[in-house]
Amino acid sequence: MANPYPTGWRSKSTPFLAKSLQVTPADSHHGSWQLWGSLGTVRIFYHLAMIVSKYLLKTLRESPSGAELPSHIFLLRGGYVKQLASGLYSILPLGKRVLNKIERIIREEMDAVEGQEVDLPLVQPSELWMESGRYGAIGAELLRFKDRSEHHMVLAMTHEEAITDLARYVLSSYKQLPFMIWQFKLKFRDEPRSRGGLVRVREFVMKDAYSFHRNDQDLDAYYQRMYKAYENIFQRVGIKPIVVKSDTGIMGGKIAHEFMLESGYGEDYLIISEDGSYSANQEIAEFQRVHAKAVPLALEKVATPGKQTIEEVSTLLGIKPEQTMKAVMFEAEQDKRRCLVLALIRGDLEVSDVKLRNYLKVPWLLPAADDFIRSFGAVPGYAGPVGLKERPDLLVLADLSVSEAGNLVGGANEEGFHYRHVNFLRDFQTPHCGDFAKAQAGYLAPDGKSVLRAVRGIEIGNIFKLGTKFTQSMNCAYLDEDGKHQTPTMGCYGIGLGRLMAAAIETSHDEFGPIWPKEIAPFHVHLLNIGREPEVMETCAKLMSEWEAAGFEVLFDDRDERPGVKFKDADLWGIPLRLAVGKKGLAEGMVEWKPRREKEFTKVPIGELTSRLREFYPDH
RNA sequence: CGGGGCGUAGCUCAGUCUGGCUAGAGCAUCAGCUUUGGGAGCUGAGGGUCGUAGGUUCGAAUCCUGUCGCCCCGACCA
Numbered sequence A: 001m002a003n004p005y006p007t008g009w010r011s012k013s014t015p016f017l018a019k020s021l022q023v024t025p026a027d028s029h030h031g032s033w034q035l036w037g038s039l040g041t042v043r044i045f046y047h048l049a050m051i052v053s054k055y056l057l058k059t060l061r062e063s064p065s066g067a068e069l070p071s072h073i074f075l076l077r078g079g080y081v082k083q084l085a086s087g088l089y090s091i092l093p094l095g096k097r098v099l100n101k102i103e104r105i106i107r108e109e110m111d112a113v114e115g116q117e118v119d120l121p122l123v124q125p126s127e128l129w130m131e132s133g134r135y136g137a138i139g140a141e142l143l144r145f146k147d148r149s150e151h152h153m154v155l156a157m158t159h160e161e162a163i164t165d166l167a168r169y170v171l172s173s174y175k176q177l178p179f180m181i182w183q184f185k186l187k188f189r190d191e192p193r194s195r196g197g198l199v200r201v202r203e204f205v206m207k208d209a210y211s212f213h214r215n216d217q218d219l220d221a222y223y224q225r226m227y228k229a230y231e232n233i234f235q236r237v238g239i240k241p242i243v244v245k246s247d248t249g250i251m252g253g254k255i256a257h258e259f260m261l262e263s264g265y266g267e268d269y270l271i272i273s274e275d276g277s278y279s280a281n282q283e284i285a286e287f288q289r290v291h292a293k294a295v296p297l298a299l300e301k302v303a304t305p306g307k308q309t310i311e312e313v314s315t316l317l318g319i320k321p322e323q324t325m326k327a328v329m330f331e332a333e334q335d336k337r338r339c340l341v342l343a344l345i346r347g348d349l350e351v352s353d354v355k356l357r358n359y360l361k362v363p364w365l366l367p368a369a370d371d372f373i374r375s376f377g378a379v380p381g382y383a384g385p386v387g388l389k390e391r392p393d394l395l396v397l398a399d400l401s402v403s404e405a406g407n408l409v410g411g412a413n414e415e416g417f418h419y420r421h422v423n424f425l426r427d428f429q430t431p432h433c434g435d436f437a438k439a440q441a442g443y444l445a446p447d448g449k450s451v452l453r454a455v456r457g458i459e460i461g462n463i464f465k466l467g468t469k470f471t472q473s474m475n476c477a478y479l480d481e482d483g484k485h486q487t488p489t490m491g492c493y494g495i496g497l498g499r500l501m502a503a504a505i506e507t508s509h510d511e512f513g514p515i516w517p518k519e520i521a522p523f524h525v526h527l528l529n530i531g532r533e534p535e536v537m538e539t540c541a542k543l544m545s546e547w548e549a550a551g552f553e554v555l556f557d558d559r560d561e562r563p564g565v566k567f568k569d570a571d572l573w574g575i576p577l578r579l580a581v582g583k584k585g586l587a588e589g590m591v592e593w594k595p596r597r598e599k600e601f602t603k604v605p606i607g608e609l610t611s612r613l614r615e616f617y618p619d620h
Numbered sequence B: 001c002g003g004g005g006c007g008u009a010g011c012u013c014a015g016u017c018u019g020g021c022u023a024g025a026g027c028a029u030c031a032g033c034u035u036u037g038g039g040a041g042c043u044g045a046g047g048g049u050c051g052u053a054g055g056u057u058c059g060a061a062u063c064c065u066g067u068c069g070c071c072c073c074g075a076c077c078a
Helices: A016-020 A070-077 A093-112 A126-132 A160-170 A216-236 A310-317 A353-360 A370-374 A469-473 A497-507 A534-549 A563-573 A583-587 A606-616
Strands: A022-025 A032-037 A040-045 A049-051 A081-085 A088-091 A115-117 A123-125 A144-146 A152-155 A179-188 A203-213 A242-245 A256-262 A268-273 A279-281 A300-303 A325-334 A337-346 A394-399 A408-414 A417-422 A432-434 A452-467 A489-496 A525-530 A554-557 A577-582 A590-595 A602-605
Touching: A049 A534, A070 A081, A070 A497, A088 A093, A093 A115, A093 A179, A093 A203, A093 A216, A093 A497, A123 A126, A126 A152, A126 A160, A126 A469, A160 A179, A160 A203, A160 A469, A160 A489, A203 A216, A203 A497, A216 A256, A216 A452, A216 A489, A242 A268, A242 A452, A256 A268, A256 A497, A300 A408, A310 A408, A310 A417, A325 A353, A325 A408, A337 A353, A337 A370, A353 A394, A353 A432, A452 A469, A452 A497, A469 A489, A489 A497, A525 A534, A525 A563, A534 A554, A534 A577, A534 A583, A534 A606, A554 A563, A577 A583, A577 A606, A583 A590, A590 A606, A602 A606
Parallel strands: A049 A554, A115 A179, A242 A279, A337 A394, A394 A432, A525 A554, A525 A577
Antiparallel strands: A022 A032, A032 A040, A081 A088, A123 A152, A144 A152, A179 A203, A203 A489, A242 A256, A256 A452, A268 A279, A268 A452, A300 A417, A325 A337, A408 A417, A452 A489, A577 A590, A590 A602
16 A cells, blocks of 8 residues: 555544554455554454444443343343344344354354254245144244235244255155254244344244154154253353243144243243252143042032132132132134033132143133033033033043042032032043143142242243154155155254343343353454553554454454543443553553453553463363 | 333433424534543534324414334233
């Protein structure tokens, strides 16, 4: 370059600035910038180093209205993301760097379990989803539309169908099994309500992995390896998840685990035993019922005029709610027939509709309409199982709290009357007895050895033994040693990247901003100058180029801002190490060394910085 | 989908109840000067069809109706 000071002469009164720091585009073909100093030219490559004055980000002094979670506030204030619409976020360069780091970690862990990375379409033909049966089973969350040639299409909310389609194309022999295919891929879910910044969004990138196996034993073994891989991933991003058993829902699988971050903002309720031996999502959590065995007394009708709720009835009769029986009624469709579901449960417990749905194998349950209830001879408010005529479309389900207890007060199916001393088998029967109750804090753990407590959690990943749900419905098969067609069994494993980034902040922040774990911080080093003296700027330029050459990622805050502004932004950017170069320190040959996690800085001789850096990042 | 709240400058908000001059402040941005260790000071500048459509009125950010958007609680969530 002929002219070392081509543009941007800042100030007539401080011409030395132009010599100390002048940033211009380098040879435009190299996508880099050059810093001029008396040392000569320093070329800066974007992927390794960045100078703040050229970086596309914007920090906010105040948090935008509506942001409540620390992760939401800091991601917006720090310039990591920007909201475009409800549940839709633009990722800015700084946020993208964090996501890239997360991707790198996940890719390494997927490699370690022999995953093969692919990329499948977001837009998919509806036929594919009809084939698996999910087109009808999923509601408005699945976005459906027509393309210009009137083909029915969907935006994929997950990729089981597409992956099974790929698997049935490539898979022919047992010799190919097992294998695992995975991708980082956009998902779209038309959520009824997005919330909490990146915690629940409508469009997001997910790492989704799918494994194919000859049998359940092989799937079980691989599932365990994936479980371990997930533990590695979360540990590396600085998160300590609670792992819970979870609902397998209409996916039809067998076993699933969710990796949850405990958080008061979480959408899921987790049930955990005090001794730590049991944990499950509340949807499916089990517990041990406590009930007194009693000698059945004679059935007795009592007048309870106007008393419909458990509370009213038990108060009137002077008994405890646990001596009553509640009948909760739903409508469901089973075998294409509209059915009345009469769920019986002890008065003090609550019905879990997830458990009901899973037992009945139906996708939905609706509260039953009054006239529908009456058509079965039951009376809303006074409904009970006693005296109801058996019908094929009447499904009576008895929770263990009812079938194993006795002498309960239940509805008489007559306006204003209940029965005392209702007993299972003697007064009513049903083959459908089981666990249909929602577990609550304070109940006994399934093993009876400790008490359950409830915490809220954010789901940050799941692993799922799918079984043959997709391979069967979509006709994915292979030939075994005997030349016979066999259906492979599947597992699927997901992690939402944006949510993971938010979860990392939820786990690690202070009042000023995030404290990024070393492995996912957007940069390794945050370098900043205090004062604009030539020697300060030159030292910064020299250090930057030295570290860049050593492979460290450096963010240099070269702005002509007051130290306070730079420190505040440094906190907001949360880079693990902040190094400040100022005239005073420089006079002693020192630079200020401040890990983000610590309150105070220490002074380090300039000559030792690079070796200290290597100690700070031993894995680098 | 039910309940609640909010839409005024890039961001945070005042003004709306009780209609009335050219629609305001702080922060941010641009220019200049000063300043330089935890979000500086002064001077000046740019930036808003007050979400949108209609209505009432001599006159609407303000009152009425519709509509769109955003947030929170609940329902929902492979």
